Amino acid sequence: MSSPLRLLLVEDSELDARLILRELRRAGFAPEHHRVTTEAQLRQALRNETWEIVLSDHALPGFSSLMALAVLDEERASSERTYLKELPFIIVSGTIGEETAVEGMRCGAQDYILKDNLGRLAPAIERELREAQGRRERRLLEEQFRQAQKMEGVGRLAGGVAHDFNNLLTCIVGYGGLLQKRLAADDPRLRYVEGLLEAAEHGASLTRQLLAFSRRQVLTPVVTSANELVVETHKFLRRLIGEDIELVTTLAHDLGNVKVDPGQLQQVIMNLCVNARDAMPHGGRLTITTANDAGGAHVTISVADTGTGMSPEALEHLFEPFFTTKELGRGTGLGLSTANGIVQQSGGSMTCASAAGAGTTFLISLPRIAALVTRPAVRIPARPEGGTETVLLVEDEDRVREIATEVLERCGYNVLAEGNATSALVRSHEHPGRIELLVTDVVLPDMNGRELAQRLRASRPDSRVLFTSGYTDEIAILHGLTGPGTLFLPKPYDPTALLRSVREVLTSDARRA
Numbered sequence: 353m354s355s356p357l358r359l360l361l362v363e364d365s366e367l368d369a370r371l372i373l374r375e376l377r378r379a380g381f382a383p384e385h386h387r388v389t390t391e392a393q394l395r396q397a398l399r400n401e402t403w404e405i406v407l408s409d410h411a412l413p414g415f416s417s418l419m420a421l422a423v424l425d426e427e428r429a430s431s432e433r434t435y436l437k438e439l440p441f442i443i444v445s446g447t448i449g450e451e452t453a454v455e456g457m458r459c460g461a462q463d464y465i466l467k468d469n470l471g472r473l474a475p476a477i478e479r480e481l482r483e484a485q486g487r488r489e490r491r492l493l494e495e496q497f498r499q500a501q502k503m504e505g506v507g508r509l510a511g512g513v514a515h516d517f518n519n520l521l522t523c524i525v526g527y528g529g530l531l532q533k534r535l536a537a538d539d540p541r542l543r544y545v546e547g548l549l550e551a552a553e554h555g556a557s558l559t560r561q562l563l564a565f566s567r568r569q570v571l572t573p574v575v576t577s578a579n580e581l582v583v584e585t586h587k588f589l590r591r592l593i594g595e596d597i598e599l600v601t602t603l604a605h606d607l608g609n610v611k612v613d614p615g616q617l618q619q620v621i622m623n624l625c626v627n628a629r630d631a632m633p634h635g636g637r638l639t640i641t642t643a644n645d646a647g648g649a650h651v652t653i654s655v656a657d658t659g660t661g662m663s664p665e666a667l668e669h670l671f672e673p674f675f676t677t678k679e680l681g682r683g684t685g686l687g688l689s690t691a692n693g694i695v696q697q698s699g700g701s702m703t704c705a706s707a708a709g710a711g712t713t714f715l716i717s718l719p720r721i722a723a724l725v726t727r728p729a730v731r732i733p734a735r736p737e738g739g740t741e742t743v744l745l746v747e748d749e750d751r752v753r754e755i756a757t758e759v760l761e762r763c764g765y766n767v768l769a770e771g772n773a774t775s776a777l778v779r780s781h782e783h784p785g786r787i788e789l790l791v792t793d794v795v796l797p798d799m800n801g802r803e804l805a806q807r808l809r810a811s812r813p814d815s816r817v818l819f820t821s822g823y824t825d826e827i828a829i830l831h832g833l834t835g836p837g838t839l840f841l842p843k844p845y846d847p848t849a850l851l852r853s854v855r856e857v858l859t860s861d862a863r864r865a
Contacts, residue, residue, distance in 0.1 A: 354377070354382035355381050355382060356381075357376065357382065357384065358401075358404040359385040359386075359403065359404070360386055360388070360405070360406045361385050361386065361387045362387075362407070362408035363387055363444075364413060368409070369387055371470065372407065372444060372473065373385065375470040375473055375474065376473070379473075379474030380474070386401070389412055389413075389415065391419065394420055394423050395423055398436065399427070399433075402433075403439060404484075405439070405441075405477055405480060405484075406424070406441045407442050408421075408442070408443055409445055409446075410447075410448050411445070418455065420441075421460050422459070424441060424460070434491075434665075438487045439484070440477075440481065440483070440484050442461065442462055442477070443456050443461050443465070444464075444466075445464065445467060446468070447466075448466070462476075462480050462483075463476045515795065515822050517559055519751075519843065519844075521555055521843070522843050522844040522845060523751040523752055524549075525549060525552045525556075525844050525845070526751075526755030527755060528548045528549045528552065529759075529847040529848065530758065530759070532545045559822075574612075575611050576610065576614055577609055578651050579603045579642055581621070582601060582603060582621065583601075583603075585621050585625075586601055589625055593626075594629065597632055597637070597638050598636070598637045600637060600638070600639045602639065602640070602641040603641075603642050604643045606644065607642050607643070608644055608648075608720035609651075609720070610698075610700075611699075611723075612698045613698070616694045616698075620694050620695060621655065624714050628656075628657035628659060628712065632657055632659040636657060636659055636711075637657070637658045638655070638656070638657050639654075644720065649719065649720055650718060650719060652715055652716065654715045655713070656713040657713075658711045659711055659712060660708070660709065661707050661709050662706040662707075662708065667706060670704055695718070699718065702714060702715065702717075738765065739763070739764055739858065740764050740765065741765060741766070741786075741858060742767075742789075743767050743768070743791055744780060744815075746770050746771075746792040746793065746804065747771065747791075747792070747793050748771050749793075755847075756769075756791070756850060757769045759847040759850055760854065763851055765854070772798050773799045773803070773804040780808055780811065781811070787812055787815050789815065789816050789817070789854065789857065790818070791818045791854065792804055792817070794819050795821065817838050820840075820841045820842070820843055820845065822844075838857070839857040839860070
């Protein structure tokens with residue numbers, strides 16, 4: 353069976369070109385070729401199509417193999433077409449001196465073949481194709497390694513920012529929430545507080561995005577039906593995408609369950625749909641499809657559009673943070689990297705197929721879960737209730753501790769507030785009554801929250817625990833920790849979220865952190 357070969361031939365002699373093609377066919381190749389004779393033709397061919405190898409005569413009227421090599425180098429430097437970096441170049445000449453051959457190799461040619469010895473041509477091409485593939489694979493691995501290093505660096509930065517920034521946001525949201533409750537519904541100053549809280553939520557959203565694409569976001573996964581998530585998301589999409597886009601959903605009847613954070617996966621789907629809308633400025637069709645994969649081990653969700661599509665260059669950088677094809681001011685470049693981070697953090701993968709003018713399809717693949725769909729065991733009241741229990745509050749950020757203390761005391765709780773674990777243990781030892789709940793940050797200056805909880809429970813086994821933190825590197829400390837009344841509250845949190853979590857952990861059955 354003949355092997356296809358995309359061949360760019362720099363040759364002014366039609367007869368010699370035929371001899372070269374005949375030799376390649378005889379050797380088992382099926383060349384699809386294009387012949388050029390000038391610099392302009394070579395540039396156009398390199399820019400407009402993709403080739404596997406270049407064969408060039410050495411001496412052409414007004415052109416030469418060395419000039420052709422210089423053109424190739426220029427195109428490699430100026431073009432984003434990555435295939436050019438590994439494109440092999442072989443000189444095929446009737447007469448070429450040793451010095452010229454050496455100069456050609458020095459300028460980047462992989463080999464030179466004499467036209468009276470074309471028997472060497474096919475083995476040389478096979479060798480160069482193998483080596484080019486090897487170079488491409490090595491380059492891909494190097495790029496993946498560099499990308500992983502970049503993501504790790506950004507992740508560490510995001511984690512550090514999240515810890516401090518989420519504490520600041522907790523202060524802003526906390527003070528804003530307390531002030532909001534003190535203003536009458538018709539107070540004109542209320543709109544200022546609402547604007548402040550809205551800005552804080554935007555800040556929290558940006559932090560979540562930074563953590564999501566670096567896979568450090570706090571997720572709350574449950575076993576759920578992907579079909580249900582798509583149906584729920586569909587309700588919002590009609591308003592979001594506009595009337596000129598046809599929205600189609602095709603759901604598999606026997607679809608398996610997945611374990612994901614429902615809100616985050618819905619955000620991924622909506623992000624993909626918004627991108628699809630932007631790619632169809634004159635209308636089109638948006639199709640969301642669910643299915644079980646052929647092996648039955650994964651559940652897939654595809655989002656396909658009939659829009660403008662993407663170039664190969666855009667596809668290469670698609671999931672990189674801050675990469676965007678939209679004009680300035682219309683995109684941050686965080687959307688797809690955030691979506692990809694959420695899917696990967698859920699144990700899945702996301703791929704994209706697209707071509708310019710032919711639409712785009714994103715495919716989300718998630719592990720199929722055999723367990724039944726789970727529902728929250730505890731009903732959270734619409735308005736959080738207060739209580740009279742004693743709460744040991746441990747938070748090293750002074751303002752966060754001050755806000756949490758006021759919120760809890762205003763609702764009837766007896767609060768013992770401390771800024772570090774050591775003083776909290778001393779306070780516990782000195783306190784004569786019960787301590788029903790420990791509310792502690794995961795990261796403290798003298799020991800982590802897990803160790804504090806374990807040491808407190810050694811003397812007060814009935815105490816329940818509410819951990820707080822801003823990102824997953826911190827809550828990894830809690831891995832495997834179980835016990836009655838153990839819960840986690842992500843930062844930033846507002847007064848209502850704090851009160852609900854406190855009430856839930858005090859009244860719920862055994863929970864896993």
